[in-house]
Amino acid sequence: MDDGDLVPDEIVLELLKIRLAQDDARKGFVLDGFPRTLPQAEALEKLLAEIGQAIDAALNFDVPDELIVLRLSARASCPTCGRTYNLLASPPRVEGVCDNDGTPLFQREDDRPEVIAKRLEVFRRQTLPLLSYYRERGLLLTVDGAGDQDEVLDRIVAELDRLTGGRR
Numbered sequence: 001m002d003d004g005d006l007v008p009d010e011i012v013l014e015l016l017k018i019r020l021a022q023d024d025a026r027k028g029f030v031l032d033g034f035p036r037t038l039p040q041a042e043a044l045e046k047l048l049a050e051i052g053q054a055i056d057a058a059l060n061f062d063v064p065d066e067l068i069v070l071r072l073s074a075r076a077s078c079p080t081c082g083r084t085y086n087l088l089a090s091p092p093r094v095e096g097v098c099d100n101d102g103t104p105l106f107q108r109e110d111d112r113p114e115v116i117a118k119r120l121e122v123f124r125r126q127t128l129p130l131l132s133y134y135r136e137r138g139l140l141l142t143v144d145g146a147g148d149q150d151e152v153l154d155r156i157v158a159e160l161d162r163l164t165g166g167r168r
Helices: 009-020 038-050 065-073 113-127 129-136 149-164
Strands: 058-062 075-077 084-086 140-144
Touching (some): 009 038, 038 129, 065 075, 065 113
Parallel strands (some): 058 140
Antiparallel strands (some): 075 084
């Protein structure tokens, strides 16, 4: 993962199976960053069928590569509490220090620009085919991911409302 590669499918699927078996996932769940490949999507469908669940929607964020590199390379995290900051959009009060506990922040290895570039290549090769996969099933929702968090959230809610007819 530190080099920009994906975690092996068998590990991710086993973790997912354990997580979805927990009580709080029985009424629904959101998966972030999974599936990332067609084999993962097919394995997810099989796993969900076994537990009587289904995918309601697959959300795709349309964001230019330049903005992705800018956002990810500006991330910093606290190794103690796990809080993540974006040094451009939501920096800590004191530069380089966690607001919660004063611990010095660090940048993940996979948030370096050269690793991000590799991650984008992996995305284009392995993940882009999922757009067609979910589009063909009528499950794909594409949202403009540019803008601040509130703007993007409003777009997500609008797409989900459109999908569900406003039922929540």
